[in-house]
Amino acid sequence: AGAVGASCAEYIAIKNFASEVVLVDIKEGFAEGKAMDLMQTASLNGFDTKITGSTSDYTKTAGSDICVITSGIPRKPGMTREELIGINAGIVKSVSASLIENSPNTIIIVVSNPMDTMTYLVHKTTGLPKNRIIGMGGALDSARFKYRLAEALEAPISDVDGMVIGGHSDKGMVPLTAHATRNSVKVSEFLSEERLTQVKEDTKVGGATLTKLLGTSAWYAPGAAVSGLVQAIACDQKKMFPCSVLLDG
Numbered sequence: 001a002g003a004v005g006a007s008c009a010e011y012i013a014i015k016n017f018a019s020e021v022v023l024v025d026i027k028e029g030f031a032e033g034k035a036m037d038l039m040q041t042a043s044l045n046g047f048d049t050k051i052t053g054s055t056s057d058y059t060k061t062a063g064s065d066i067c068v069i070t071s072g073i074p075r076k077p078g079m080t081r082e083e084l085i086g087i088n089a090g091i092v093k094s095v096s097a098s099l100i101e102n103s104p105n106t107i108i109i110v111v112s113n114p115m116d117t118m119t120y121l122v123h124k125t126t127g128l129p130k131n132r133i134i135g136m137g138g139a140l141d142s143a144r145f146k147y148r149l150a151e152a153l154e155a156p157i158s159d160v161d162g163m164v165i166g167g168h169s170d171k172g173m174v175p176l177t178a179h180a181t182r183n184s185v186k187v188s189e190f191l192s193e194e195r196l197t198q199v200k201e202d203t204k205v206g207g208a209t210l211t212k213l214l215g216t217s218a219w220y221a222p223g224a225a226v227s228g229l230v231q232a233i234a235c236d237q238k239k240m241f242p243c244s245v246l247l248d249g
Contacts, residue, residue, distance in 0.1 A: 001031035001053060003216075004111060005070040007223025008230070010038055013049040017231055020050045022061045031055060058098040064106050066230050067099045068136075069122075072112040074217035075207070081113040081169055092118045093125050100126055107132045107233060110244075111226055113217075115168045119244045135244025137168025140225035142242060144206035145175045148199045149182075152191055159183050164203065165242050175203045 001009075001023040009021045025031040031053030038051045054060040061067065072088035075081065092112050099106060108128065110119040119135030126133070141164035150157040162180035166172045177196045180187045188196065202209070210218040232239040 001025035001034045002070060003219035004222045006034045007219045008068060008226040009051055011224050011227035012230055013038060013047045013051055014045050015231055016047040016049060017235055018049050023053045026056050028055050058102050061099060062102040064103040066233055067103060067106045068109045068111060068226055069095055070111045071095045075211045077212045077215060084113050085117055088112050088118060089121055092121060096122045096126055109226060109229060110135045116244045123246050130246040136226050136229055137244055138164055138242025139229055140222050141173055143221055143225055145203045148202045149180055149187060152195055152199050153182055155182055163242055170204050170208060173204045175200045
């Protein structure tokens with residue numbers, strides 16, 4: 001029920017495709033308060049999704065089709081995502097075990113940083129099939145890439161298409177500038193190589209830039225990215241997202 005989790009719950013509710021969303025937090029009454037606050041927006045935002053909160057009681061999540069793990073400490077200015085591994089690994093391991101105990105058939109989406117490492121940790125500790133463990137980073141990175149492209153092009157974001165693959169880290173991220181387009185025209189037709197390089201570098205440090213400005217990790221765009229992935233799975237939309245998944249062969 002932290003900033004990203006609550007933001008995700010809000011976007012899911014507003015899209016009105018889920019019957020129920022459950023927020024869980026270790027802080028007494030925090031998830032319940034967030035849930036109540038969000039439910040009081042239902043008549044204003046026109047949704048019927050039921051949002052409930054729970055303090056560390058995972059039985060409230062029983063039978064969930066999709067579980068999103070955002071648990072752990074956020075980044076502070078100057079920190080890399082990788083620096084969070086020592087603390088967040090234990091949290092993610094405990095949370096994933098509790099979720100699976102109550103929802104053995106669930107699909108798990110991992111958001112906690114360092115996301116790629118935490119996703120692999122869930123694979124190693126839960127034994128779930130690989131198609132039921134997904135790391136959410138690429139959808140967010142791609143959204144940030146499109147924001148930077150639209151900014152450089154001085155174009156509406158709805159005109160822009162682009163994708164980021166690779167790891168969810170400043171060094172592992174690969175914005176596909178050669179395949180980015182504005183209404184099917186390659187962006188290289190509009191932008192210089194120097195400007196495209198700047199877009200790529202700004203995309204790679206998108207999270208760090210926000211952490212420096214906010215003093216903590218961002219939450220609106222991450223929450224929106226998770227909600228898009230959840231909706232695509234829940235509604236079987238056949239959409240394509242870059243994700244962190246276990247590959248073999």
